Every structure is written in structure tokens, then in C-alpha cells.
Amino acid sequence: MRKFFTLFVVLIILVSLFSQVRNIIYFIGDGMGLSQAYAVSMIEGRPLSFMKTPHGGFVKTHSANSWITDSAAAGTALASGFKTNNGMINILPDGTVVPTIFEIAKAYGVKTGIIVTCRVTHATPAAFYAHVKSRNEENEIARQLVESETVDLIMGGGWANFLPKNLGGKRNDGLNLIEMAKEKGYTYITTKEELMNLPGGTNKLLALFAPSHLDPASERKEEQPMLYEMVKKAIEILSNFDEPFILMVEGSQIDWEAHDNDIYGVWKEVLEFEKAVQVALDFALQRNDTLVIVTADHETGGLGLSSGDYKIDVDKIRKFTETIDWIMENYSPKNRESFKEAIEKYFGLTLSDTDIDRIASAENSKVEFGRVMGEKVNIGWTTTSHSGIPVPVYAFGPGAENFTGFLDNTDIPRIIMRLVGYSLQYPLVKEPVMK
Structure with a gap:
């Protein structure tokens, strides 16, 4: 066993020497x-x-x-x-x-x-x-x-x-x-x-x-x-x-x-x-x-890979099927019902009226939407x-x-x-x- 180990080490050294x-x-x-x-x-x-x-x-x-x-x-x-x-x-x-x-x-x-x-x-x-x-x-x-x-x-x-x-x-x-x-x-x-x-x-x-x-x-x-x-x-x-x-x-x-x-x-x-x-x-x-x-x-x-409670909802993330960009280009939070339906269809999540109001009234609705979705799956972001x-x-x-x-x-x-x-x-x- 010792001879085999020595031979292996020598082989590794030789490979490294000739690997340029x-x-x-x-x-x-x-x-x-x-x-x-x-x-x-x-x-x-x-x-x-x-x-x-x-x-x-x-x-x-x-x-x-x-x-x-x-x-x-x-x-x-x-x-x-x-x-x-x-x-x-x-x-x-x-x-x-x-x-x-x-x-x-x-x-x-x-x-x-x-x-x-x-x-x-x-x-x-x-x-x-x-x-x-x-x-x-x-x-x-x-x-x-x-x-x-x-x-x-x-x-x-x-x-x-x-x-x-x-x-x-x-x-x-x-x-x-x-x-x-x-x-x-x-x-x-x-x-x-x-x-x-x-x-x-x-x-x-x-x-x-x-x-x-x-x-x-x-x-x-x-x-x-x-x-x-x-x-x-x-x-x-x-x-x-x-x-x-x-x-x-x-x-x-x-x-x-x-x-x-x-x-x-x-x-x-x-x-x-x-x-x-x-x-x-x-x-x-x-x-x-x-x-x-x-x-x-x-x-x-x-x-941040948790926003609290010692958990991150990976299974929920796996159900996401579209980017935030795509959603915001095709749906508006100001059209409350269609926006809710889109989130349920493409993310498997339900947004409350408070969530939608928060997104619609934000200075940057797209980023706010991202943060809301992050909170739903227990991840956090500190900056854009x-x-x-x-x-x-x-x-x-x-x-x-x-x-x-x-x-x-x-x-x-x-x-x-x-x-x-x-x-x-x-x-x-x-x-x-x-x-």
C-alpha cells in the first residue's frame, strides 16, 4: 500500500511538472x-x-x-x-x-x-x-x-x-x-x-x-x-x-x-x-x-439567502417561469386583476391588494416587484x-x-x-x- 501511495505521489508530481x-x-x-x-x-x-x-x-x-x-x-x-x-x-x-x-x-x-x-x-x-x-x-x-x-x-x-x-x-x-x-x-x-x-x-x-x-x-x-x-x-x-x-x-x-x-x-x-x-x-x-x-x-x-425565520423557499422559486422584466412589459400592476392572474400563472404565488398597491406606487415598480417576490420566497436584497x-x-x-x-x-x-x-x-x- 505504501509503495502504491508513493508511486501515486510521484505520478502526480511528474504530471504537474510536464503540464504546462x-x-x-x-x-x-x-x-x-x-x-x-x-x-x-x-x-x-x-x-x-x-x-x-x-x-x-x-x-x-x-x-x-x-x-x-x-x-x-x-x-x-x-x-x-x-x-x-x-x-x-x-x-x-x-x-x-x-x-x-x-x-x-x-x-x-x-x-x-x-x-x-x-x-x-x-x-x-x-x-x-x-x-x-x-x-x-x-x-x-x-x-x-x-x-x-x-x-x-x-x-x-x-x-x-x-x-x-x-x-x-x-x-x-x-x-x-x-x-x-x-x-x-x-x-x-x-x-x-x-x-x-x-x-x-x-x-x-x-x-x-x-x-x-x-x-x-x-x-x-x-x-x-x-x-x-x-x-x-x-x-x-x-x-x-x-x-x-x-x-x-x-x-x-x-x-x-x-x-x-x-x-x-x-x-x-x-x-x-x-x-x-x-x-x-x-x-x-x-x-x-x-x-x-x-x-x-x-x-x-x-x-441574502434568507430574509428571516431560518428558511428559504426553494420549492417556490422552482415554480417561477418568467423574469420580472417580461411580466412588467406585458402586465401592469395598475390593472389589478390581470396582474394577479399573471403572478399566479407564472410564479405560482398570490399577491395581496397591499402587495400590488406597493408595486404600483413605487418609484421603480420593477425593482419593487422583485423585492416583493423575494419576500414571498424568503430571500432578501440590500441594493439595486x-x-x-x-x-x-x-x-x-x-x-x-x-x-x-x-x-x-x-x-x-x-x-x-x-x-x-x-x-x-x-x-x-x-x-x-x-x-
Whole structure:
């Protein structure tokens, strides 16, 4: 038995010595704190895929100017290893422009990819390739994405930021960035069918499936792919080349559902995110050279998994079938009877006249509705914004043991660069590309 144990230990050591990080698949659940992940685990009645990874820790998320970060500052920290002020992307408070891990990796010949369910010019994806003083400069961010060619594979929404107004877009400068991308060798697609039929040898891809964000996971149109489908195709494409790759995948809309204090919406968005993570883990399990990291940019909503009485009514949550957004778009609390009937039909709950009056008279009826529904199932929300709660990080593959303990969000890209043998101090001289 002792000889067997010794042999096993030696084998593990040898595997670790010869397991080198070649590929990185970097998942960011926007707004996904431990409460959001664990709540979905409770509802599903099983641990989520990333909860079963052998290594994990916790991550501080504060920005340079606030204990409560926004996605731009958090994205900058996760993509460049530097703290900046809320709203800024890869430009420090003193004006210094900092390179991202994608820009550095590209300098070494690494393939890069971004997959999101929001606009590809939104704060988190932009943090991996853009440099702007304000995250709101999405037309400028789109220009930088195409002109820099930092990202080889892009999937998400937001084609309106790439087109001039006379073609249905949002640009006032007349630039047709989609045509520019084609000239630079990008294949451009707009539907799930086109994505599924793409050959594995596609070299550069710009896939924009909506003029703005993709539809929520629970309401995704047939022509828009699910996150796991995009991840599966991206891995197929990126792994078809001799070069290593870094792929960033964001579960973008977990955050938005938490902003609405919508437990059903959070459930469905985290579940979509988890399915995408499973695709990456299945790929990594077949190899010894791919590191999968799962974390979040911040927590949203201050979700509490009980509002009292030592209970949470998971069985009631499981009966929910629609998001708060969907209900408020289709029913009005001012039409009392139809609203009551809708809640009974889609949530299995009965609202009192007092509940409905409270929703109808609130300054933000949608959020108030979310809070009422939360109270019905014994969960609580402390805010409709972000919180300063540390978020989890999970890791699987070679080097995963480095993502343990209590980390800062700036540590994550620095550890990644160290594991792949690159330095964030790479002399990437870059002038600000903003106007």
C-alpha cells in the first residue's frame, strides 16, 4: 500500500511538472457573487460545474476610487492587473495607458477570443482590448476593436455601434466598421445558423447577433446562440491552430437580473453561464495544457439567502417561469386583476391588494416587484446596485493551485501571465488611441 501511495505521489508530481499552461479560458460572471452561484446550486439541487473544481478562493473587487467597483474598473483590473477609477477602461487615474493581457499575448503570437451576451463594446469585453476614459464611449471602443485587431474571435451583440446611422447604426462619423473588419480578414456573421456552419479553420471572426445586447437567456431568440454554443464553436476554432489561445467568456446578464432583484432571472443567467463553463471543463479534461478560471467582476444586489425565520423557499422559486422584466412589459400592476392572474400563472404565488398597491406606487415598480417576490420566497436584497462583497474564484487545470486564498482582482491577470511565461511589464509602448 505504501509503495502504491508513493508511486501515486510521484505520478502526480511528474504530471504537474510536464503540464504546462498553453491555453487559458477565462470566465467572468458579471455580478455573480457567491450568493448568486449558491442560490442556483440550491434551486438546481446539485453543485454547479465550477463548484467542483479542485482549487478556489476569494477576490477583492474595489476600484481605485471606491470600495464599490463598476464593471469598467473591475474589468480593467481583471484584464490588465491595475486599479483604476470607476468608469475608466485601461487608463489609470493619472492618465497612464496600460496594456491588457490580450495585447501582450498577441505580441507573443497567441490567438485571442471574446464571447459575451451583451454588446461587445460593453465594459467587461472592452477591458480586454480598449483604452478610454469613459466606458460610455462605445463607438470609439468599437473603432479600437477593429483597428487594433487585438481580438481574433469576437462573439456577442452590438452591431449598431459598428455602423453609420444611414445603415441603421449609431455612428455619426460615417465609418462602416464591419466593412473595415472584413477588409482586415474577419468573417462577419449575424445568426446562430451561420455560426453553427462555420468551418473550424476560420481565422478571424466578428459575430454580432443583435443591434444591442442579446436577449436574456430565458427568452433567447432562435437566431441568437446560447452562451455554451458560442463557447463550443470558439474552442473548436481556436484549438484548430498551432498557436495557444486565451478566451474570455462573460455571463453578462447575471448582473442585470440582480440589478432588478430578480431571483428567477439570476437563476436562468447563472445556469446558462454554468453550461458554458462545463463545455470548457470538458475540453480541459481531455488535455493537460488548458487552464479554466471562473470568477466575477463584482457582486450585484447584495443577495441574502434568507430574509428571516431560518428558511428559504426553494420549492417556490422552482415554480417561477418568467423574469420580472417580461411580466412588467406585458402586465401592469395598475390593472389589478390581470396582474394577479399573471403572478399566479407564472410564479405560482398570490399577491395581496397591499402587495400590488406597493408595486404600483413605487418609484421603480420593477425593482419593487422583485423585492416583493423575494419576500414571498424568503430571500432578501440590500441594493439595486453593486456591493463590495468579495467574489469567488474557481480554477481547474495546470497552475490552478495558484488561485487559492484571499486575492485581489489585479492578482488574477498577473498570475495568468506568470503561468504562460509572459510579463505584464512587457514594453508595449502605446499612445492613447482615444480622440
